[in-house]
Amino acid sequence: MIEFKSVAKRYGKKEVLHDISLTIPEGEIVSIIGGSGCGKTTLLKMINRLIPITSGDIVVNGTSVHDLQPVELRRKIGYVIQQTGLFPHMTIRRNLELVMDLHAIPNNGREETIRNMMDTVGLAQDLLDRYPIELSGGQQQRVGVARALIVDPEVILMDEPFSAIDPITRVSLQDELRSLQDTVKKTIVFVTHDMDEAIKISDRICLLREGYVEQYDTPEAILRNPATAYVESFIGKNRIWNSPEFIKAEDIMIEADNLCTPTDSLVRCIQKIKAMPQEFLIVVDKYSHKFHGLLNARMIREQDDLHKTAADIMKQPKAVAHVGDSLPDVLNTIRQLHRPYMIVLDDKECLAGIITQSSLVATMGSQYIDEEEVV
Ligand SMILES: Nc1ncnc2c1ncn2[C@@H]1O[C@H](COP(=O)(O)OP(=O)(O)O)[C@@H](O)[C@H]1O
Ligand SMILES: [Mg+2]
Known part of the structure; x- marks a missing residue:
């Protein structure tokens, strides 16, 4: 569980997140969605303290992020970004081992963990000896997910991880994330600007507007009862008709x-x-x-x-x-x-x-x- 307690963020004099209080339940996928510059990335990066919090607190599974050492924090919280961040001059295996090195995972059993993780994210074992450039965008992103999962974190943060991927691969990555979540049951915070993506993968959606939470609810509740005209315009009028499972008798x-x-x-x-x-x-x-x-x-x-x-x-x-x-x-x-x-x-x-x-x-x-x- 991740609790935001009256969290604000200022860059210089400019406040970009205002008094955010939000609870992200254990084991759920919560999407943070909103227009460009509304504060999504800032909100996400404050969880693993890549960006310092100006005021308020963020509590991850009972511990304030202020009380966690950076190493501990990175171990507890996996991070997946759009540009995968894989080291180009290292094989996929080395890229995965590197994270295990950083977290002092003992050598024995590593190869098995790596192989299992490749299966989990749907990648063939022979890719382990390839370099990132030899993989497709979708495969690279799967490695990105594997790398975040491999040290078994409690929480995973994902910042628009699929937005640079072609639409067809993207849909299968979304499906995979959802079914992966059914097995690994991590708490996942997923930033996106794509409402279809948010509706598809999320247990809850937090719609941000200029640093404020406009609505925080299940996809169904947001589609059925948009809290404000802004939410309605963001999701698009009659948007519920694109999700027939939410339409009731x-x-x-x-x-x-x-x-x-x-x-x-x-x-x-x-x-x-x-x-x-x-x-x-x-x-x-x-x-x-x-x-x-x-x-x-x-x-x-x-x-x-x-x-x-x-x-x-x-x-x-x-x-x-x-x-x-x-x-x-x-x-x-x-x-x-x-x-x-x-x-x-x-x-x-x-x-x-x-x-x-x-x-x-x-x-x-x-x-x-x-x-x-x-x-
Ligand atoms: N390092 C920074 N210094 C000053 N302003 C920043 C910095 N990073 C982001 N901002 C501003 O904070 C706001 C939120 O940014 P960001 O969280 O990146 O938005 P999003 O991810 O939703 O596009 C934007 O107005 C952006 O210009
Ligand atoms: Mg961003």
């Missing part, structure tokens, strides 16, 4: 009006169906809207005794959605069941709404319609 459902109660007679149900565009009725309690089942026109026509009630003949749907289910899950179920609609229930199993093919088209289509065009 309740965002796409519409109100259902084709309702009947369990005690409604079939005669009453027929009247209702005739008055509705839908071919079916949703059976719910009158006031609570507790969900009981479904019945359609065909099921009613098959009955000879129209004095029966809705409850007598209704059926359970093969699947229902709940308000918090994600859009991809809902779409999957609709596709698998070959049903043109889906009932959405709340956490008390009461009817919340319904998703139909036309409601999907309507809600998903609305994002492409510019508000101004509508006016």
Whole structure:
């Protein structure tokens, strides 16, 4: 865990970070994002004291960084930068050994550690005897990550590590970092200016603006509820539509009006169906809207005794959605069941709404319609 306690940074008279208080939980990836010059690198480098703190304190796993010796600090905190910082005249093996030398890691077992680390970051062993220039940008960056991990630090700081890498390799490095994190479970602070990258890899995102924390929350919360107009403009309007897993059934459902109660007679149900565009009725309690089942026109026509009630003949749907289910899950179920609609229930199993093919088209289509065009 890393705690920022009222941290400020001044360069000369100019304050570039103002009263930052922030907790980065153990084992999470937290992205620091913001425009150029907003203070991301400064914030990051104060954690390993590459940049001195003007006022306030940063506490890493219970110890103030002021109380850590530089050597101890570098050992506890790995650091990965965009320009990898590999020594060009040394092989990859030597580059990795060098860090182990610096941290006085004993010789025995080193080769095994190095080989394991190459596996961990997805590099072939034969690259160990090559020079950095003989590796692609993506491979060099993997070595950069291996070098940060090899002394088993508690925390890893990454400053725009993938920003100089081509887009395709970059996406795979992001995927790898996320799955690597699932095994190594380090606390990772990741600076980026790319919102897609932040959303993809982070447990939490800290959006900085001119040295202030504008919003600090999970990617989902930031996409759903941008705290300020600045956050909204930074993430881009309707940005949530690029992350369908964050879109919930309740965002796409519409109100259902084709309702009947369990005690409604079939005669009453027929009247209702005739008055509705839908071919079916949703059976719910009158006031609570507790969900009981479904019945359609065909099921009613098959009955000879129209004095029966809705409850007598209704059926359970093969699947229902709940308000918090994600859009991809809902779409999957609709596709698998070959049903043109889906009932959405709340956490008390009461009817919340319904998703139909036309409601999907309507809600998903609305994002492409510019508000101004509508006016
Ligand atoms: N050594 C320095 N001396 C004076 N000003 C600096 C120094 N380093 C950074 N700054 C200023 O501090 C602000 C934050 O810089 P930085 O943390 O590098 O931003 P970011 O990484 O978000 O682009 C910028 O206005 C930058 O010009
Ligand atoms: Mg920077």
